[in-house]
Amino acid sequence: MKRSTFILTSLIGSHIATFAREIRYFRLSKPFKVEAGKDRFNDDFVYRGNHFLLKVSAKDTDGQLCIFDTTRVKKGGPRLHLHYSQDEWFFVLKGEFNFKVGDETFYLKEGDTLFGPRGIPHAFALTSEGEGRLLLTYQPAGSIEEFFKEARGMTNPTEEQSKELFKKHGMELLGSPMD
Numbered sequence: 001m002k003r004s005t006f007i008l009t010s011l012i013g014s015h016i017a018t019f020a021r022e023i024r025y026f027r028l029s030k031p032f033k034v035e036a037g038k039d040r041f042n043d044d045f046v047y048r049g050n051h052f053l054l055k056v057s058a059k060d061t062d063g064q065l066c067i068f069d070t071t072r073v074k075k076g077g078p079r080l081h082l083h084y085s086q087d088e089w090f091f092v093l094k095g096e097f098n099f100k101v102g103d104e105t106f107y108l109k110e111g112d113t114l115f116g117p118r119g120i121p122h123a124f125a126l127t128s129e130g131e132g133r134l135l136l137t138y139q140p141a142g143s144i145e146e147f148f149k150e151a152r153g154m155t156n157p158t159e160e161q162s163k164e165l166f167k168k169h170g171m172e173l174l175g176s177p178m179d
Contacts, residue, residue, distance in 0.1 A: 047152045058141030066141035072132040077125040080175035088116040095132025099124040125178035143169045
């Protein structure tokens with residue numbers, strides 16, 4: 001390679017790297033507001049009868065965080081599963097829930113929180129009458145938004161399809177829902 005080409009390539013490369021860091025900093029430092037009852041991108045959805053509002057997107061945090069506000073309309077919850085690379089934090093906004101994380105069972109009511117470390121099987125169930133609301137926080141975000149986009153488009157998936165979808169997004173289905 002010619003010396004002039006090498007120098008030019010090095011200079012351009014360093015400017016691109018600097019520019020990329022500046023774009024990332026700008027993206028991460030821009031505040032935003034999401035109103036109550038609204039979704040970050042006006043793309044709220046229903047998954048297995050429950051209403052999901054995206055409040056903070058992986059796009060907002062360079063993939064570091066994702067937060068959903070979910071309304072649970074009937075008793076029960078998701079099947080026992082685990083996230084290989086994501087911690088999950090739960091905050092009860094309304095209702096009462098039972099959680100199983102690893103070998104421990106927890107009862108949570110309005111205002112309570114629970115941390116579920118990555119790699120530990122977990123499930124939860126709404127146990128109170130009426131609607132329940134949970135904030136679900138995933139850290140890092142991984143591809144959880146994409147998981148829900150794909151899952152909500154599936155009508156009556158087979159067991160194999162469900163397991164493949166979970167695997168594709170860094171999770172594993174392990175068992176039944178909680179009672």
